[in-house]
Amino acid sequence: MNSSTDTGTILRAKDILRKPFTAEFLRYVIPGILVGIITGLVVGTFRWIIDQTLILLTIVYPYLGSHPLMIIPYILGTLIVVWLIAKIIRPELFDVVGSGVPQIEAILIGKHQMNWWSVLWRKFVSGLLTICPGLFLGREGPCIQIGACIGQGFAEDVYHYQDTEERDLLIKCGIAAGLSAAFSAPIAGTVFLLEEVTRHFNFKVIAGALAAAISADLMTILFFGTKPCLAMPISARLPLSSYPWLILVGIVIGAGGYLFQYGMLNLGWWYRKFTILPNYYHSILPLLLVIPVGLWNCHILGGSHNFIMYITRMSLKANWLLVLGMLILFFVLRYTGTMIAAGATVPGGIFMPIFVLGSVLGAIAGIILIHFGIVPASCYLNLIAMGMAAYFGATEGTPISAILLVTEMGGSVDQILPMTILTFIAYFTSMTLGSKNSIYEALRMEMLNRV
Structure with missing residues (x-):
């Protein structure tokens, strides 16, 4: 029998609930x-x-x-x-x-x-x-x-x-x-x-x-407006037979995440050798180097969600080796350019550069898997989105945020399971290789040590 009944007291809603507008939150x-x-x-x-x-x-x-x-x-x-x-x-x-x-x-x-x-x-x-x-x-x-x-x-x-x-x-x-x-x-x-x-x-x-x-x-x-900032019309579903290949793709992306952390944490050491100008003038290096890149292909510039959309529109009907080579060149340019800019004593974030690199790796995986008949061409966008989440999770050390960011930016929850699998594998690989669980914690340690 209820103890409140034994004592003759029965609690009611007003005895349990707070008064309106008194909630501490x-x-x-x-x-x-x-x-x-x-x-x-x-x-x-x-x-x-x-x-x-x-x-x-x-x-x-x-x-x-x-x-x-x-x-x-x-x-x-x-x-x-x-x-x-x-x-x-x-x-x-x-x-x-x-x-x-x-x-x-x-x-x-x-x-x-x-x-x-x-x-x-x-x-x-x-x-x-x-x-x-x-x-x-x-x-x-x-x-x-x-x-x-x-x-x-x-x-x-x-x-x-x-x-x-x-x-x-x-x-x-x-x-x-x-x-x-x-x-x-x-x-x-x-x-x-x-x-x-x-x-x-x-x-x-x-x-x-x-x-x-x-x-x-x-x-x-x-x-x-209300349109997602990186809206991707993902409609196809990754075939179940392609899931085992996510292990290999995740390992490669995870290794790339470790490479990004390794580069970022060496920037202070590298730029210390650039003694021609005081460090507050180091922006001259990336700002001048970006000019020839812009003259070659202005779509590659910036953070940049525009470049990710540019990647999504690349023709899959062209020679696949030509497209693959171009994507590899994009990755090398973006990685090198991000490192030069991030180390140059200038303000700027690394989220979007990481997403861009992840989108390129996802596109590279997509081109290869499509060519060998492992996934249909309609899944190209899936792999770009999944690559973004996986590379971000592996690099930043925040896999949950990575999945949610790509989902909200892309405006689609389709294929969240393979995205989660790929992100976890990439994150696990990066951490196994020696990445810090948080790139910002590592950067904070490096910055405070410099002061």
Whole structure:
């Protein structure tokens, strides 16, 4: 018999439920929404400028190709951009360079502090000056740091939080909002925060971060509409007979993920040998080298979701060896260009460059498997999407975020099982070879050791 009946007391709903509007999570959701709204508007503007500039490059470079003398003023303009970047980043060099994620993680573990307003505007302006000319860097790192700056600004100057935990909560909300706004992916933005930054589930953080991520994504709709930012019309299904081949493809992609981490963690050592100019002028190297690449093929420039869509439209009816050779060349150029840009003391993220490299590896696997009759040609897009998720999971050390990001960006949940299998195999391979479980943790260790 129920004990409450024995004592003559029967609990009712009003005895168990809270009074309306007294839930503690409202204290975190409302500030999260405000952080998300502002972050969405700022990041939406940042994204829009980059997108329009990269479209402009597809007009500028063909013009330069047909008017070679105009390359001279273009180079002079590039040198002015180098000077501007140096002037902007030098006062906040540690915080502004790179993606910003390792710096934010250092703040959250109590090993660093940041002047949020100074970093915010410098990251915004210098990020545009770096990414818009077509460097192989992504928008998402700056977007995450911009969101974190806005979160810290709300904590310190709006709510006047004295408690570090409350300040950190709004920074975390800004991280989720920044990634959500960068890719129109609120679920992935929240999960990335949990998988990469906090590494544990906390209802207070989840409630605030998800509110911020949703609010930020709603703001980006004002700029870009409701269409996924990397919409892929995946309609075919990978045949079951091809699943065993995912093991081999996953191993190759995982090895590529280890190669990316190895390169990234050697950049500081390599660039230390480039002593001709102070490090805040190192942007001159990638900004000049990107010009001949643009003259050869302007579609390869940028972070860049445009290049991924370019890969999806490659003809499968052409000579397969010719297409395969071109894809391998793309991979070598993108990998080398990403390393040169990421090490050059400039702001910029590595998410999109990783996705691009993964899409190329997926396309290479697709061309080979289609040629040998292992998968039908209709599965080409499947393998590109799966390659993106697998390479990201292997490189970043965040397989769950990888799957969710590609799913939300692509706007399709079809074939999520083979994507999960491939991502796990690639992640397992990369970790087995010696990759750090988090590339940002490794970069943070390297950066703090340099200071």
